Amino acid sequence: MKPYIPLARPSLSKLDHEALATVLSSDTLARGPALRLFEERMATQCGTKHAIAVSSGTAALHLLARGLGITSGDEVITTPFSFVASSNALLYTGAIPRFVDIDPLTFNIDTQRLSEAGSRRTRGILAVDVFGLPADWVNLTSYATDHNLCLIADACESLGATIQGKPSGSWGDGAAFGFYPNKQITTGEGGCITTNSDVLAVRCRSLRNQGRTLSSNRMEHLSLGYNYRISELTAALGASQLERLPQLLAARAQIAEWYTEALTPLDQDLILPPSEKPHATRSWFVYVVQLSDKYTPNARDLLKQALHAQGIGSAPYFPCIHLQPYYRRRFGYQMGDFPIAEKVSRRSLALPFFPQLSLCEIERIAKTISTLLPQLPHKR
Numbered sequence: 001m002k003p004y005i006p007l008a009r010p011s012l013s014k015l016d017h018e019a020l021a022t023v024l025s026s027d028t029l030a031r032g033p034a035l036r037l038f039e040e041r042m043a044t045q046c047g048t049k050h051a052i053a054v055s056s057g058t059a060a061l062h063l064l065a066r067g068l069g070i071t072s073g074d075e076v077i078t079t080p081f082s083f084v085a086s087s088n089a090l091l092y093t094g095a096i097p098r099f100v101d102i103d104p105l106t107f108n109i110d111t112q113r114l115s116e117a118g119s120r121r122t123r124g125i126l127a128v129d130v131f132g133l134p135a136d137w138v139n140l141t142s143y144a145t146d147h148n149l150c151l152i153a154d155a156c157e158s159l160g161a162t163i164q165g166k167p168s169g170s171w172g173d174g175a176a177f178g179f180y181p182n183k184q185i186t187t188g189e190g191g192c193i194t195t196n197s198d199v200l201a202v203r204c205r206s207l208r209n210q211g212r213t214l215s216s217n218r219m220e221h222l223s224l225g226y227n228y229r230i231s232e233l234t235a236a237l238g239a240s241q242l243e244r245l246p247q248l249l250a251a252r253a254q255i256a257e258w259y260t261e262a263l264t265p266l267d268q269d270l271i272l273p274p275s276e277k278p279h280a281t282r283s284w285f286v287y288v289v290q291l292s293d294k295y296t297p298n299a300r301d302l303l304k305q306a307l308h309a310q311g312i313g314s315a316p317y318f319p320c321i322h323l324q325p326y327y328r329r330r331f332g333y334q335m336g337d338f339p340i341a342e343k344v345s346r347r348s349l350a351l352p353f354f355p356q357l358s359l360c361e362i363e364r365i366a367k368t369i370s371t372l373l374p375q376l377p378h379k380r
């Protein structure tokens with residue numbers, strides 16, 4: 001049996017080990033120099049005035065929503081095709097997500113349809129850079145400005161991407177990043193907010209630390225905050241991983257290119273991911289293929305099982321948020337409510353994707369897929 005190829009695998013270097021060892025041999029395990037270094041490097045990477053490191057990408061989204069004043073009774077326009085966290089973060093504040101269907105080519109929120117979800121209660125937009133391909137931040141920005149809405153960027157999948165030459169993280173009122181082990185850089189668990197707004201940065205820093213005042217040493221709590229802080233270990237790993245971001249991104253782009261070359265002969269059966277859009281560059285987070293329409297709707301799950309049996313990991317990305325049991329129960333959503341997102345979701349499969357993948361392994365994956373495809377059920 002050939003070795004199992006997992007869906008994702010972190011890339012940890014000697015530098016990462018050294019950075020962690022330095023913290024362990026110091027007396028400072030929280031709120032120290034590694035945190036400051038990590039935040040400095042994130043702000044530089046994103047070209048923003050501020051970076052505020054937090055315990056997860058979800059925490060970053062939650063603090064952005066709270067920091068922008070989104071509250072109970074508000075509505076926020078967002079996408080149903082994302083990781084559930086992007087919409088859950090809104091629910092934590094008491095706000096209601098209003099979903100807009102996606103663009104079938106980019107999988108990002110369809111900016112031509114934003115007004116379909118607008119109402120008198122709309123306070124903001126939360127858009128997601130799905131699979132590392134930036135959303136249409138130019139249109140999103142002008143729509144938000146015209147309608148006096150706040151704009152939150154879920155950039156958890158797009159660290160290193162650019163839009164009109166400006167980095168992911170610098171668009172919107174503030175952006176959220178996450179550093180779970182499948183992301184472009186990892187801290188195990190962790191996240192970060194980036195923003196150019198002094199007011200928002202102060203609020204997020206305070207909310208991260210139990211709503212405490214920043215200016216004095218008094219234990220005074222101005223608002224209902226959280227403990228969303230990170231340890232020095234997390235921060236040191238983040239700072240060290242960030243130093244390697246250019247190499248990590250180059251390796252991921254190379255792997256995407258290898259996949260596209262190896263899978264192009266199957267393009268009657270598989271829709272391959274778009275690599276670039278006008279004026280935007282992609283940061284490769286995952287390589288997601290879609291089965292063509294000629295297969296039955298259950299073919300994707302059969303392919304996933306068959307790949308697993310051949311020692312190859314894969315995952316259905318994303319299950320639609322509005323069809324999750326909690327959302328169906330609470331809001332009454334049904335199949336058919338957001339047909340484009342549902343169709344993409346039903347047919348998509350993420351293939352193994354991490355910097356250490358070799359050309360040889362990618363050829364093995366492509367060959368396995370090409371032998372499995374003829375066994376999948378066709379529509380009649």
Ligand SMILES: *Cc1c(COP(=O)(O)O)cnc(C)c1O
Nearest residue numbers: 056057058083085156178179180
């Ligand atoms: C990873 C991710 C998050 C954040 O996840 P955490 O596990 O909380 O760090 C949020 N949104 C999207 C789209 C993501 O991919």
